[in-house]
Amino acid sequence: MRQVIECVPNISEGRRSEVVSEAATAVEGVSGVRLLDVQSDKDHNRSVLTLAGDAAALGEAIVGLFEVATARIDLRTHEGGHPRLGAVDVVPFVPIEGVGLPECVALAREVGERVAERFGIPVFLYEEAASAPHRRNLEDVRRGQFEGLAEKMKDPLWAPDFGPSGPHPSAGAAVFGARMPLIAYNVNLGTSDIEVAKRIAKAIRHSSGGYRYAKAMGVMLDERRIAQVSINMTDFKKTPLHRVFETVRSEAERYGVPVVGSEVVGLVPSEALFDAAAHSLRLEGFTPAQVLENKIRETE
Amino acid sequence: MRQVIECVPNISEGRRSEVVSEAATAVEGVSGVRLLDVQSDKDHNRSVLTLAGDAAALGEAIVGLFEVATARIDLRTHEGGHPRLGAVDVVPFVPIEGVGLPECVALAREVGERVAERFGIPVFLYEEAASAPHRRNLEDVRRGQFEGLAEKMKDPLWAPDFGPSGPHPSAGAAVFGARMPLIAYNVNLGTSDIEVAKRIAKAIRHSSGGYRYAKAMGVMLDERRIAQVSINMTDFKKTPLHRVFETVRSEAERYGVPVVGSEVVGLVPSEALFDAAAHSLRLEGFTPAQVLENKIRETE
Numbered sequence: 001m002r003q004v005i006e007c008v009p010n011i012s013e014g015r016r017s018e019v020v021s022e023a024a025t026a027v028e029g030v031s032g033v034r035l036l037d038v039q040s041d042k043d044h045n046r047s048v049l050t051l052a053g054d055a056a057a058l059g060e061a062i063v064g065l066f067e068v069a070t071a072r073i074d075l076r077t078h079e080g081g082h083p084r085l086g087a088v089d090v091v092p093f094v095p096i097e098g099v100g101l102p103e104c105v106a107l108a109r110e111v112g113e114r115v116a117e118r119f120g121i122p123v124f125l126y127e128e129a130a131s132a133p134h135r136r137n138l139e140d141v142r143r144g145q146f147e148g149l150a151e152k153m154k155d156p157l158w159a160p161d162f163g164p165s166g167p168h169p170s171a172g173a174a175v176f177g178a179r180m181p182l183i184a185y186n187v188n189l190g191t192s193d194i195e196v197a198k199r200i201a202k203a204i205r206h207s208s209g210g211y212r213y214a215k216a217m218g219v220m221l222d223e224r225r226i227a228q229v230s231i232n233m234t235d236f237k238k239t240p241l242h243r244v245f246e247t248v249r250s251e252a253e254r255y256g257v258p259v260v261g262s263e264v265v266g267l268v269p270s271e272a273l274f275d276a277a278a279h280s281l282r283l284e285g286f287t288p289a290q291v292l293e294n295k296i297r298e299t300e
Numbered sequence: 301m302r303q304v305i306e307c308v309p310n311i312s313e314g315r316r317s318e319v320v321s322e323a324a325t326a327v328e329g330v331s332g333v334r335l336l337d338v339q340s341d342k343d344h345n346r347s348v349l350t351l352a353g354d355a356a357a358l359g360e361a362i363v364g365l366f367e368v369a370t371a372r373i374d375l376r377t378h379e380g381g382h383p384r385l386g387a388v389d390v391v392p393f394v395p396i397e398g399v400g401l402p403e404c405v406a407l408a409r410e411v412g413e414r415v416a417e418r419f420g421i422p423v424f425l426y427e428e429a430a431s432a433p434h435r436r437n438l439e440d441v442r443r444g445q446f447e448g449l450a451e452k453m454k455d456p457l458w459a460p461d462f463g464p465s466g467p468h469p470s471a472g473a474a475v476f477g478a479r480m481p482l483i484a485y486n487v488n489l490g491t492s493d494i495e496v497a498k499r500i501a502k503a504i505r506h507s508s509g510g511y512r513y514a515k516a517m518g519v520m521l522d523e524r525r526i527a528q529v530s531i532n533m534t535d536f537k538k539t540p541l542h543r544v545f546e547t548v549r550s551e552a553e554r555y556g557v558p559v560v561g562s563e564v565v566g567l568v569p570s571e572a573l574f575d576a577a578a579h580s581l582r583l584e585g586f587t588p589a590q591v592l593e594n595k596i597r598e599t600e
Contacts, residue, residue: 004596034599052596096592181592188584245581261584267592270570277573280580281545284488284561292396292481292567296304296352299334 002297004097005104006036006181007051007058010089011069012078014040019072020047026064032057045080046089052096055103059111062091066115066174074170075146083142085149086121086172090138093178096269104178105129109161112176116163119171122153123162126177131161138175146172180213183233183272184265185241187248190258194220197227200251204231204244211247213239226260236272242279302597304397305404306336306481307351307358310389311369312378314340319372320347326364332357345380346389352396355403359411362391366415366474374470375446383442385449386421386472390438393478396569404478405429409461412476416463419471422453423462426477431461438475446472480513483533483572484565485541487548490558494520497527500551504531504544511547513539526560536572542579 013019020040027049028035037050051061066088073087091111093104105128112123130136134157144152149167152158159165160173167173189197197218204210205217213235219228229248233239249259271288278286288294313319320340327349328335337350351361366388373387391411393404405428412423430436434457444452449467452458459465460473467473489497497518504510505517513535519528529548533539549559571588578586588594 004593006592006596034596036595036599052599096596241577241581259582261582263584264586264590266590267595268590269592270574270594273577273591274570274573276581277541277576281541281576282559282561284563286564290564290566290568291573292306292569293304294570295336295567296306296334296396299336299352 002097003054003099003103004052005055005058005099005107006094006096007053007062007091008048008094009051009062009065009091010046010048010084011065011073012046012075012080012084012087012089013069013073014045014047014080015042019068022072023047023065023068024049026068027051027061030057030061030064033061041082043080044082045078046082046084055099055107058093059107059114062088062111063114063118066119066121070119070121070168070171075172076170078146083139083145084172085124085142085146086168086174087170088174089142090126090175091177092127093176094181095178096181101128101178101180108176108178112174113162115174115176116160119168120164121168121171122160122164122166122173124173124175125161126175128178129176138177141175149173180235180237181269183236183241183268185231185233185244185262186265187229187231187245187262188221188224188260189227189229189252190260191227191255192220192225193255193257194218194227196252196255196257197229199255200229200248201231203251204229204247211239211244214244233272236269236275240275240279241272242276245276302397303354303399303403304352305355305358305399305407306394306396307353307362307391308348308394309351309362309365309391310346310348310384311365311373312346312375312380312384312387312389313369313373314342314345314347314380319368322372323347323365323368324349326368327351327361330357330361330364333361341382343380344382345378346382346384355399355407358393359407359414362388362411363414363418366419366421370419370421370468370471375472376470378446383439383445384472385424385442385446386468386474387470388474390426390475391477392427393476394481395478396481401428401478401480408476408478412474413462415474415476416460419468420464421468421471422460422464422466422473424458424473424475425461426475428478429476438477441475449473480535480537481567481569483536483541483568485531485533485544485562486565487529487531487545487562488521488524488560489527489529489552490560491527491555492520492525493557494518494527496552496555496557497529499555500529500548501531503551504529504547511539511544514544533572536569536575540575540579541572542576545576
């Protein structure tokens with residue numbers, strides 16, 4: 001079976017389109033890497049690249065990306081609304097096909113070390129790749145931002161996993177990690193009362209006692225005049241879509257409110273939908289190997 | 301978007317493994333064709349090959365298959381439990397990705413005509429490719445088998461769509477067509493009373509007033525001592541899995557019988573499962589373009 005890993009590097013440049021396109025060219029030029037998407041945000045002064053490929057090809061592409069970003073981005077003069085530590089700020093690897101989180105953790109470590117040595121940039125590992133619990137959360141690693149980094153790194157708790165003990169003068173530091181694919185999943189309620197959506201969000205999200213891999217908030221869809229439970233699913237294998245949907249439905253029922261629909265924003269891994277189908281059809285012993293398209297791809 | 305068509309030729313040889321492997325080699329040798337599966341049945345003296353590829357490559361492969369089958373199989377001495385008209389008996393084309401039934405109908409006509417001219421074999425079109433309603437059903441086209449073919453073809457109702465007006469002496473005739481992927485889908489009931497399964501099968505199948513694209517019968521799973529509704533779904537886009545499942549469930553309820561599970565036997569197109577997921581999650585505006593793996597493949 002072939003291996004597909006997704007990599008979603010964030011670089012601290014969202015305004016100079018020529019720099020973003022140089023970065024895109026560098027990763028696209030690596031054989032075995034596909035550039036799926038580039039999104040730049042001028043306010044954040046930040047761009048998100050979405051790549052897919054095998055481990056070796058992605059390693060090459062990320063080194064090429066650091067080459068461009070280190071040469072062209074200077075954090076000492078960088079301004080933008082989004083917190084950041086470095087020129088290439090964060091590099092998460094995401095298992096898609098034929099690989100799991102452990103392979104992505106290994107890849108984050110390997111490429112992080114390579115980048116640290118080659119460019120003299122300190123590298124922190126986060127999420128599944130973290131070397132200690134206090135370093136799991138990206139917000140904690142990034143707290144203090146580039147401007148506070150030299151001071152922060154004096155604390156042994158914040159020694160880097162690879163590379164020099166202080167920041168790179170212009171490129172700062174980089175954060176490498178591995179995580180499951182995110183699914184942005186919203187459930188629409190047949191009410192204009194946002195309080196109902198907020199209460200349901202509270203019931204399902206991890207931070208207030210709900211599902212381990214769900215973040216949620218209640219929002220108002222002004223155009224449709226309905227309230228929505230807006231959810232981020234951070235590990236659909238452990239907290240599946242259908243379970244969250246059913247809980248939203250039963251919590252809504254308590255207020256006499258129907259679920260009128262749901263939506264996936266952006267992309268969703270096929271397995272998340274297969275799981276929902278297997279659940280509702282009560283499929284016994286189903287595996288993705290039974291999917292016709294998977295069988296066809298296996299032989300390619 | 302790339303095009304993937306499945307083709308499932310049946311040849312009248314299931315005993316001489318060297319002939320089957322010659323046939324497999326002929327189709328595998330065509331660039332752009334993948335041989336997904338070969339299943340030979342000695343009692344039926346018949347083999348089913350499953351190929352995938354684009355239209356042009358499959359056309360080449362089928363011509364190569366006729367080359368081998370016409371040289372190596374003689375219907376005058378062929379014996380087997382399965383009805384058959386020819387050396388290559390039936391050639392259905394099935395839309396999988398980036399194509400629909402109309403393209404498969406066109407392909408069946410085109411390759412059928414090519415084979416008829418090149419090998420002097422009469423070709424009949426069936427299912428979606430049929431040139432008249434009485435020729436849609438494969439069983440009707442095949443009735444009388446190879447032995448009755450010369451007589452049958454004297455009737456103008458059974459003039460071939462392409463090729464000579466009588467059978468090829470040793471290779472008989474071939475039946476080309478286009479159809480949707482079949483899904484073998486079974487629903488297991490929490491009862492050992494096969495009568496309940498038979499009544500539910502009758503309620504859902506087309507032939508007795510049920511869904512247009514469902515065939516069904518009640519069977520007994522001796523090992524598990526439960527009754528099963530065994531279903532063939534012949535067009536999952538028009539008669540979706542989840543609708544049939546729900547109807548089985550509500551019919552079973554009338555007898556106080558629960559649905560304990562269901563199963564897909566063999567392969568299932570991803571879209572059939574996406575549809576079931578979208579139904580149970582009440583997804584709004586979902587399209588397969590939102591599936592991560594599809595997005596990745598698009599860029600390949």
